[in-house]
Amino acid sequence: MTRYDPKTAEPKWQAAWEDAGVFRARDPQEAGDAPRAYVLEMFPYPSGRIHVGHSRNYAMGDVVARFRRANGYNVLHPMGWDAFGLPAENAARDRGVNPEDWTRANIEVMRGQLKRLGLAIDWSRELATCDPSYYKHQQALFLAFLEKGIAYRRTAKVNWDPVDNTVLANEQVVDGKGWRSGAPVETRELEQWFLRITAYSEELLEGLKGLDRWPDKVRTMQENWIGRSRGAHVRFALSNPPEGAADAIEVFTTRPDTLFGAAFVAVAPDHPLIKAMAADRPDLDAFMRETASMGTSEEAIERAEKKGVDTGLTVRHPFDPDWELPVWAANFVLSTYGTGAIFGSPAGDQRDLDFARKYGLPVKPVVLPPGADPASFEITDEAYIGPGVSFNSQFLDGLETPKAIEAAIAKLEELKAGEGATTWRLRDWGVSRQRYWGCPIPVIRCSACGIVPVPEADLPVELPKDVDFNSPSNPLAAHPTWKHVHCPQCNEMAERETDTLDTFVDSSWYYARFCSPQAADTPVEMDKAAYWLPVDQYVGGVEHAVLHLLYSRFFARAMRDCGYLDLPDGEPFAGLFTQGMVTHETYRSAAGKWLGPEEVREADGSLVDEAGAAVKRGAVEKMSKSKKNVVDLDAFVEEYGADVARWFVLSDSPPERDVQYTTQGVEGAARFVQRLWALVDDHPEGGPGPLTVADGAEGPALEIRRAAHRAAKEVSRAIEEFRFNVAVAQLYELVNTLRKLPSGETETAARAEALGILVRLIGPFAPHLAEEGWARLGGEGLAAVAPWPVHDEALAAQQTVTVGVQINGKKRSEVELAPDADEAAAKEAALADSRTARGLEGLTVRKFIYVPGRIINIVAG
RNA sequence: GCGGGCGUGGCGGAAUUGGUAGACGCAAGGGACUUAAAAUCCCUCGGUCCGAAAGGACCGUGCCGGUUCGACCCCGGCCGCCCGCACCA
Numbered sequence: 001m002t003r004y005d006p007k008t009a010e011p012k013w014q015a016a017w018e019d020a021g022v023f024r025a026r027d028p029q030e031a032g033d034a035p036r037a038y039v040l041e042m043f044p045y046p047s048g049r050i051h052v053g054h055s056r057n058y059a060m061g062d063v064v065a066r067f068r069r070a071n072g073y074n075v076l077h078p079m080g081w082d083a084f085g086l087p088a089e090n091a092a093r094d095r096g097v098n099p100e101d102w103t104r105a106n107i108e109v110m111r112g113q114l115k116r117l118g119l120a121i122d123w124s125r126e127l128a129t130c131d132p133s134y135y136k137h138q139q140a141l142f143l144a145f146l147e148k149g150i151a152y153r154r155t156a157k158v159n160w161d162p163v164d165n166t167v168l169a170n171e172q173v174v175d176g177k178g179w180r181s182g183a184p185v186e187t188r189e190l191e192q193w194f195l196r197i198t199a200y201s202e203e204l205l206e207g208l209k210g211l212d213r214w215p216d217k218v219r220t221m222q223e224n225w226i227g228r229s230r231g232a233h234v235r236f237a238l239s240n241p242p243e244g245a246a247d248a249i250e251v252f253t254t255r256p257d258t259l260f261g262a263a264f265v266a267v268a269p270d271h272p273l274i275k276a277m278a279a280d281r282p283d284l285d286a287f288m289r290e291t292a293s294m295g296t297s298e299e300a301i302e303r304a305e306k307k308g309v310d311t312g313l314t315v316r317h318p319f320d321p322d323w324e325l326p327v328w329a330a331n332f333v334l335s336t337y338g339t340g341a342i343f344g345s346p347a348g349d350q351r352d353l354d355f356a357r358k359y360g361l362p363v364k365p366v367v368l369p370p371g372a373d374p375a376s377f378e379i380t381d382e383a384y385i386g387p388g389v390s391f392n393s394q395f396l397d398g399l400e401t402p403k404a405i406e407a408a409i410a411k412l413e414e415l416k417a418g419e420g421a422t423t424w425r426l427r428d429w430g431v432s433r434q435r436y437w438g439c440p441i442p443v444i445r446c447s448a449c450g451i452v453p454v455p456e457a458d459l460p461v462e463l464p465k466d467v468d469f470n471s472p473s474n475p476l477a478a479h480p481t482w483k484h485v486h487c488p489q490c491n492e493m494a495e496r497e498t499d500t501l502d503t504f505v506d507s508s509w510y511y512a513r514f515c516s517p518q519a520a521d522t523p524v525e526m527d528k529a530a531y532w533l534p535v536d537q538y539v540g541g542v543e544h545a546v547l548h549l550l551y552s553r554f555f556a557r558a559m560r561d562c563g564y565l566d567l568p569d570g571e572p573f574a575g576l577f578t579q580g581m582v583t584h585e586t587y588r589s590a591a592g593k594w595l596g597p598e599e600v601r602e603a604d605g606s607l608v609d610e611a612g613a614a615v616k617r618g619a620v621e622k623m624s625k626s627k628k629n630v631v632d633l634d635a636f637v638e639e640y641g642a643d644v645a646r647w648f649v650l651s652d653s654p655p656e657r658d659v660q661y662t663t664q665g666v667e668g669a670a671r672f673v674q675r676l677w678a679l680v681d682d683h684p685e686g687g688p689g690p691l692t693v694a695d696g697a698e699g700p701a702l703e704i705r706r707a708a709h710r711a712a713k714e715v716s717r718a719i720e721e722f723r724f725n726v727a728v729a730q731l732y733e734l735v736n737t738l739r740k741l742p743s744g745e746t747e748t749a750a751r752a753e754a755l756g757i758l759v760r761l762i763g764p765f766a767p768h769l770a771e772e773g774w775a776r777l778g779g780e781g782l783a784a785v786a787p788w789p790v791h792d793e794a795l796a797a798q799q800t801v802t803v804g805v806q807i808n809g810k811k812r813s814e815v816e817l818a819p820d821a822d823e824a825a826a827k828e829a830a831l832a833d834s835r836t837a838r839g840l841e842g843l844t845v846r847k848f849i850y851v852p853g854r855i856i857n858i859v860a861g
Numbered sequence: 862g863c864g865g866g867c868g869u870g871g872c873g874g875a876a877u878u879g880g881u882a883g884a885c886g887c888a889a890g891g892g893a894c895u896u897a898a899a900a901u902c903c904c905u906c907g908g909u910c911c912g913a914a915a916g917g918a919c920c921g922u923g924c925c926g927g928u929u930c931g932a933c934c935c936c937g938g939c940c941g942c943c944c945g946c947a948c949c950a
Contacts (some may be wrong), residue, residue, distance in 0.1 A: 026920035045950050086949065158948075169948040218863055221945075224864050298946050302862040332862090336947095351862090426947095433948060545865080581943095622943090635887055652873045652886065656866095658943080660873065664887050672886085675901095717877095729885035730876070736885090784894070804881030811881055811930045849930060859930050 004643025004677035004772065013771040014118055022784050023069075023120045025076040028531040036074045037068040038532045040511055042540030042548070045082045046106035046128075050113040052661060053582035053623030057614050060579055060724065061539045062119045063650065066764040068536075069120065070788035076532050078514040079114065079121045081107050083130035084438045084503045086169065092437075092469040099437040100465065103130055105187040115632045116325040118642045118767050120784065125517045129439070129506035136384035136460035136515065137504065137523035143453045144562040146443070150196045153451070156430050157270075160188040164472040167434040170297040174240040180472075192432040193499060197554045201226055201424045203570065206552055207613035213575035215656075225546045227425025232409045234343065234418035236265050236315035239324060245276040249315055249327065252338030252423050256412065257404035258345035260393035261366035263356050265315050265343045266308060266328045268335035273327075273831035274311070291331045293625055293765040298334070306332050306355055319394070330355065338423050346383065353383040361504040366393045367401065376543075406539045429551065431502040436467055436475040438500030446487035446494035455488050461496070474498055485708060507548055508555035510563055511535055511572055523564055533567055534574040543555070558587050577722055581622040582649060584629040588616045594628040598635070623661070631661060644669045650765055651728040673769055675682035676735055676762065680755055680773040685836060687748055690756025690777040690786075694749035700742045701750035705795055707737040708754035712791035715761045728765065734758055752777065757789040805830050805859040812839040819853055826850045830858065 019024060026034075041061035044054060055817070065077035081103075088099035095102075107128060127134050145151040160631055161167040163181035167190070172179045197204075205226045208219045231254035241247040249265055267273055269291040278285040287309045295299045297495040308330040317323035325343070332351055333342055346356035347365040356363050365379050367388040374391050387401035395411065396404045412413035412418035432441070440461040454461055464482040467475040476482065477498040509523065515532045540548075556572040559565035587595040589609060600615050600734035601608060609615050623630045636645050648669040653659035697705050711734035718727035735758070743751055755777055763770035763783050774783035803826070805813040813835035817826060827848055830836050840860055847859035 042950095047950085082950070167948070170946095171949045173948095215866095225946085227864095296948085299862080302946085304862090306862095400877055430948080435948085436940095502948070504947095507950085541950095542866080544945095544950080546945065547947065548950085654874075657874090658867095661886075662873085665873075671901095704908050725874070725885090732885050802881075806881080806931070809929090814881060840925055847930065849880090853877090853880095855931080857880075857930055 002681060004674055004681075006637075006643060006673075006768065009772045010116070010118060010637075010642055010768045013768045014115065016771070016782060017118075017120075017784060020782060020785075022782060023077065024124060024677060025073075025078070025122045025532075026074050028527070030384050031074040034072055034074040036076070036532060037073040037537070038063075038535045039065040039068065039537045040076075040078070040514070040535045040539070042538070042544060043080045043082050043507070043510060044110065045085055045087070046103055046110055047087055047625070048109070050110050050633045051623055052085050052633055052645060052649065053584075053630065053644055055117055055633055056582050056659070057415065057539060057541070057579055058114065058117060058119055060577070060655055060722075060765075061537070062117075062121075062646070063719060063724060063764040064537050064722075065120045065825070066538075066784065069784070070604050070760065070763065070786065072787070075120075076125075076514065077119075077121050078125040078127075078517070079119070079123065080126055080510055080514070081110075081128040081130075082503065082507050082510075083107065084500075084506055086435070086437070088437045089435060089469070093472075096469075098465065098467075100130065100463075101696040103128075103437075112572050113637075115713050116637050116642055117645065120767070125514055127510065127513060129503070129510065130437070132460040132462050133520075134510075135506070137437040137513070137533075138439050139454070139459050139461060139502070139511070139665070140456060140508065141523055141562070141564065142501070142505075143442060144457070145558060146453060146565065147618050148558075150199070150558050150560055151431075152194055152196065153191055155189045155192060156192045156194070158190050158192075158434075159295050160186045160192065161472075162186055166472045166474070170295065173295045173297070173300075176293055176295055176300070184293050185295050187296060190432075190434075192430050193429050193497075193501075194428040194432075195554070195558070197429045198426055198553055199426060200557050201228070201426050203557060204426075204550065207553065207569065207571055210569055211571060213572075213578070213581050214344040214573075215576065215578055218542070218576060218578060219551065221545045221548055225426065225550065228422060228753065229403075229425070230420070232412055232418050233339065233421045234259070234318055236318065236325070236343065236410060238327075239314045239316060242273070242277050242313070245273050249273065249341050250339045251341045252421065253343060253344065255348060255405070256408035256418070257390055257393070257399075258348040258395060259317070259319060259343070259402055259408055260390075260396065261345040261364045262317060262325055262343045263346050263352070263361040263363065264326050264328050266333050266340065266355070267311075267332035268333040269329050269331055270335050271329070271333075271340050273313075274329050277311065281311075284311065284852050287329055287331075288802070294331075297375070300850065301331065301334065301515050303364045304331055306330070306351065306358070308355060308359060309361075318415060320327060320414060320458045325833040326361075328355075328359070329571055336427055337425060346378045348383055348385055350383045350385065353379065353381070357381070364392060366390060366396075429502075429504075429554070432499040432506055433502055434477070434498075435500055436469075438503060439506060440476070441497040441499050441501055443497045444485055444487060444494045445497060446490060446492065448492060449487055449489045449494075452487055452489050452494070458488075476500065483616050502549050504548060505555075508551045509559065511538075511552070512559070524559070525713055526564075528567065529565055529567075533565075534572050537575045537577065538573040539577045539579060541581070545578065549576070566846050579655050580653065582661050583621055583658050584623050584631065584661040586627050586629045590614060590616070594626075596628040597631060605741070609748055622658070636666075640666060640670050641673070641768070643769045644673055647672065647728070647766050650724040652725055654725050655722055672732065672735070673740070673766065676758070677769065677773070679735060679738055680759065680776055682743065683751060683755055683777060684748065686778070688752035688754065690759060690774060690779045692752040692756060693747055694753045697747075699746075700744075701747045704738065704741050704747055704750040704754045706790075707734055707741070708733075708757040709791040709795035711761060712757050713793075713796040716788070716791070719764065723767075731758070731761060731765070759783060759788055788821045801853050803853065804855055805833065805836050806855065807836070807839045807843075807860060809857060815856070821852065823848070823850045826852075827858055830856050 008254035012179045041057050065075050069075045083103050088103050091102045092099045159173050161168050161178035163183040173185050206282045234251045237248045269288045308328040311327045313327040314324040346350035346353040346363040368391050369388045390396040390399050390404040409420045442461045444452045483496040515528040519525050557570045648666050714730040715727045733824045759770050759773035770783045798817045801819050802814050803817050804811050813833050815829045845860045849857040
């Protein structure tokens with residue numbers, strides 16, 4: 001009897017897989033009749049090192065990839081690097097390293113770590129988005145978008161740090177201040193590049209309906225994000241328009257039926273009207289500035305205390321020219337949504353009500369909730385936002401809300417004061433970043449010719465390497481020579497665009513590039529893409545539920561419209577799974593410094609650091625570098641092996657939920673690996689092989705076969721349904737059962753069959769152990785390509801089922817029945833049972849409920 | 862603040878999706894083996910109560926209410942935690 005030693009087995013089998021090239025995805029011509037499967041995990045940002053938390057995502061994808069391959073699929077399971085982004089620039093600034101060197105070094109380290117996890121990846125397709133051979137094609141796509149009008153320029157707001165003279169990301173704005181300078185953030189308008197995702201709003205919304213292998217929650221989130229709403233545009237004529245401003249305020253509302261409850265009109269603090277007045281109105285100017293200092297994130301704006309300033313202007317009510325309403329500037333009105341102006345109907349909207357109460361504006365109820373009495377109905381501090389019947393509303397009185405909306409719109413159109421309209425919450429995608437470490441936007445600004453695309457022959461526009469990170473502003477713009485070029489059209493001196501693309505652009509099409517990663521002349525080879533796409537199973541964190549996934553769906557369509565991709569329904573990801581995180585306890589020193597788990601030990605029941613000082617145990621949180629609660633993958637693999645890491649992150653918690661890292665849990669996984677090995681190693685050397693079919697087995701041998709076939713059935717189903725923790729539990733059960741059943745000579749053939757099944761079932765989870773077991777049992781070739789065990793339904797089926805017997809819904813007993821027993825048999829068995837009989841004493845049976853295989857419920861009284 | 866999700870023993874979770882709540886794992890307790898320890902193996906393990914025991918009763922899936930023969934599952938209201946909010950990836 002030997003112990004299983006991952007340290008020797010794992011590198012051995014990893015080399016064997018590589019030598020045999022078993023994970024190489026075959027091109028369509030080579031693949032023959034094999035069905036294809038594209039399995040993809042969201043590719044990592046090369047931040048430094050992989051920790052056990054990251055590995056869960058890849059382990060899950062790998063289970064699917066290995067399962068599909070064992071089932072005869074031609075599998076594409078690639079890996080790449082989302083390699084552009086802010087952290088590299090931060091490292092450059094903080095540590096004086098070059099972003100590219102830093103990134104490439106990280107990739108080297110992380111690739112090694114992933115390889116040591118034993119993932120079934122086709123490494124020949126590896127790509128990195130920071131590689132000119134990748135972003136060259138991205139630049140070509142951008143130019144195609146520009147030509148199609150999908151890419152365009154306009155001004156937009158950014159967070160501006162006035163001390164560092166730099167644009168700040170939302171995460172760099174802390175409490176309205178720059179994270180490094182501490183200076184209050186200003187909002188600035190900048191010329192920026194945008195992608196016209198809003199042109200696809202309707203299609204992106206409609207497309208969600210067909211994504212039946214996506215989690216409902218993600219579809220709902222995208223639906224809400226796109227945010228289609230029907231309503232009306234209403235024009236409120238200004239009684240006394242200020243000079244240089246329009247003579248009316250246009251408002252969007254979903255509830256034109258509440259127009260008679262209007263108390264005020266409110267515009268965004270940066271609405272053109274306010275800008276026009278700001279010069280003569282210090283209070284408005286101050287309000288505008290104050291609001292701007294909140295930053296540009298919607299969250300900050302929404303959380304801020306609701307405030308407003310009376311502009312002194314008035315507008316006329318569209319239905320009654322004699323009725324004047326005050327115009328306020330309000331910080332909860334977003335200039336980016338609708339028309340940047342609203343009318344306030346306090347009785348029907350909570351925010352409007354709070355605002356009205358705060359500033360003493362009238363509250364007039366105009367929608368009567370069902371069953372309420374019009375004479376006594378009042379609004380106190382809670383608005384009624386639901387549907388009802390209009391009242392206090394002249395020609396709308398008595399109409400149900402939907403009818404009232406229609407009637408109000410008809411009237412607006414008749415008066416030419418407005419019209420029915422649909423607006424969307426979705427905004428165009430701002431892709432300009434004033435940063436160095438991103439894909440350069442391939443255009444040249446010429447004072448004579450305007451915006452000139454870089455000729456395709458000149459792509460890629462590469463990033464310069466000799467950049468200075470000491471000044472905080474965009475190093476590309478600050479570079480002495482890089483931006484100075486001749487205009488491709490007039491040949492006069494001109495300047496390159498110094499903005500780079502949002503890194504979400506990089507990740508919006510990488511799944512397509514994987515189909516033909518080496519193609520030099522085109523982003524995507526259409527025939528390869530047609531074969532592989534859409535991705536059958538995409539795996540990643542829920543945090544990407546909206547942005548990355550929506551941008552990718554948009555990109556697939558924009559590429560289609562430019563002739564670069566042709567997906568049947570435009571959707572790049574047919575199946576999506578959003579996995580949970582790996583969490584870990586956090587630790588802090590007395591001084592509040594975060595400590596890593598390896599710096600903490602237990603002494604006399606309390607936690608201390610290496611020096612013996614007391615350590616505070618903090619909350620269990622998602623593994624992250626910033627809180628140091630990470631377990632490095634290499635250290636883990638060194639101690640336990642890759643299979644234990646994979647087994648652990650897949651067991652216990654359902655994949656969509658978080659799993660908590662505990663040393664005990666890991667030890668349990670490690671014990672299981674040894675127990676399984678002992679079971680396999682107990683088999684007689686040179687005995688029957690792992691593909692044995694022990695026909696005619698009886699007694700314990702039959703039990704052995706039954707257990708194995710039942711496990712094959714359940715594990716296959718669990719993998720198919722993405723319930724890996726259930727598959728793991730089934731495998732534990734099979735191992736427990738096999739250990740309990742006898743292993744005499746008469747059971748040898750059945751054991752060979754069962755162990756052969758077990759080893760293959762283990763494969764997707766603990767692939768190295770599976771290979772070692774397969775070899776030990778005398779299996780031919782590699783377990784990684786051995787056929788998946790197909791269970792015999794007759795063997796897997798239960799012979800009898802235990803059915804609970806309830807009396808009036810309370811469980812009183814249970815009976816053994818054949819799975820297909822009919823009601824008469826069930827009734828007979830139930831009534832014959834002594835405990836049931838005792839429970840029924842003195843009662844008359846009124847109803848007998850029997851659900852085969854599930855429950856018997858006797859209603860008696 | 863808005864949108865989405867989650868909540869079951871000491872802990873992670875299972876429950877064939879309206880049908881025996883607690884599979885499987887961890888921890889804990891008891892025992893076997895051992896000079897001893899580790900490793901391994903066996904048994905017990907939601908709570909309260911009745912009973913020497915065998916066994917039995919009641920309570921129990923965040924909280925309150927509802928629908929149903931039957932609710933962890935469906936409906937209404939609340940509480941707590943997590944994710945996203947457009948320049949983090």
